[in-house]
Amino acid sequence: MAAAGFSTLNMEYLRRQSESDTSSSESEFNGENAEDLSYSDLETVPDFLLLRSNELRALQLDHNEILCLPDTISSFKNLVTMDISANNMTILSPELVKLHNLKTFIARNNCFDTDSIPKDFGLMSSLEVLNLGGNNFKELPPQVTELEHLRCLYMGGNKIEEVNSSIKSLTNLEVLYLGGNCLTEIPAEVGCLHKLTALVLCDNQIQSLPPTLIHLQQLRSLSLHNNQISTLPTAIVSLNIVELSLRNNPLVDKFVQDLVYNPPTLLELAGRCIKIDGLPYSCEELPRHLVQYLDSAHHCVNIKCKGVYFSSRVEQVKFVDFCGKYRLPLLQYLCSPSCSTVISPSPSLSSDSEPEEEDNTKERMRRVLLG
Known part of the structure; x- marks a missing residue:
């Protein structure tokens, strides 16, 4: 590397x-x-x-x-x-x-x-x-x-x-x-x-x-x-x-390619449907602990995916050029294994790309890696 x-x-x-x-x-x-x-x-x-x-x-x-x-x-x-x-x-x-x-x-x-x-x-x-x-x-x-x-x-x-x-x-x-x-x-x-x-x-x-x-x-x-x-x-x-x-x-x-993914529980599947479909909920309709659970949802970092996850997520390591100098392995979380087949490194961040302005490079990485 x-x-x-x-x-x-x-x-x-x-x-x-x-x-x-x-x-x-x-x-x-x-x-x-x-x-x-x-x-x-x-x-x-x-x-x-x-x-x-x-x-x-x-x-x-x-x-x-x-x-x-x-x-x-x-x-x-x-x-x-x-x-x-x-x-x-x-x-x-x-x-x-x-x-x-x-x-x-x-x-x-x-x-x-x-x-x-x-x-x-x-x-x-x-x-x-x-x-x-x-x-x-x-x-x-x-x-x-x-x-x-x-x-x-x-x-x-x-x-x-x-x-x-x-x-x-x-x-x-x-x-x-x-x-x-x-x-x-x-x-x-x-x-x-x-x-x-x-x-x-x-x-x-x-x-x-x-x-x-x-x-x-x-x-x-x-x-x-x-x-x-x-x-x-x-x-x-x-x-x-x-x-x-x-x-x-x-x-x-060793490039970490194995996906770590625990199948979602019925609770998580229900929670995902509520969040993805934008269904309203409140403490008047649901127990407080369920409201807190729904509020803890995280968005998938795949910009093409509108999915969310709670505790069931895919951990994936991506190597990305940093300021045109060296490649950093950064951990990102996806909502399902299918998202890992969609995300691919941006051409502007490939190892063969020409170094650009440092601030622009970091901004691109924020968008790709941090969502």
Whole structure:
């Protein structure tokens, strides 16, 4: 599928995002007010650094044997960037909270879990970039969702099974990386992260996405490869996604052609006749529960069909070009199997069509897919 080829572009987009996010931190590492002690076989922060504790703005301690940061780390009050990756650490020092100027904190590839995070870690209001990838987290630490100024959160390569609804508190988040975890679903509250430009959910076990993604109007990169997704919410056509990665999902690996259809009950058949023929009804003539049932009727998405359905419907997946870039599998509901033989993709939406204006393309898809 054309969508499968977008993984490379997706990673390129994320790389560019990461470069812009970390450009300031890299300049901190390379400046004269920085100290790079990576790969130095250190077991603790050396005492000679204390003499420069007030002037240092960047401290690189990755790939050492530091099992826990000493209490003296609180002396480095002007630190803006710190990297303690790959040290086999199991706990973060509570003294970190005293670093009121720290904006970028990188602690990848250690042995941290939720109990490793200081209880008042959420008070680090200066943090903008947090990287806790490659650790042992099974959930998103609640303290992390208290970091109100956080712009980039990298939690990839952990063991996260669930994302709590408190994720909605990170209203300034622009990049959310949750790839390589054990997620089976994404909470609807992710739709509250209105500033998100990149959302990485690849290499999980996600089966579906919440329709609240329609609220992510700033989203440009969406990475979904290597999951269990069979369909996408139709709301996704309203997004302005530049790069989408879908490979190795059921919706790409195998075109779903089987119709799912439970024969309608006598109640549904009667209800369909009433709705299709436009027969009047009211609570004075029918029990309230029957009136509510009749009011719950849905129209068939086949524009050539005037039928309705209640609980008995045909689920059908249609692959449609999205903005001339890639093909999206969207779930649509029909009133009967006979409608599936009538609907065919619009010629203007075929894979061989020339890309047209984005707004016009999305409008056509709204008509075809949303009814």
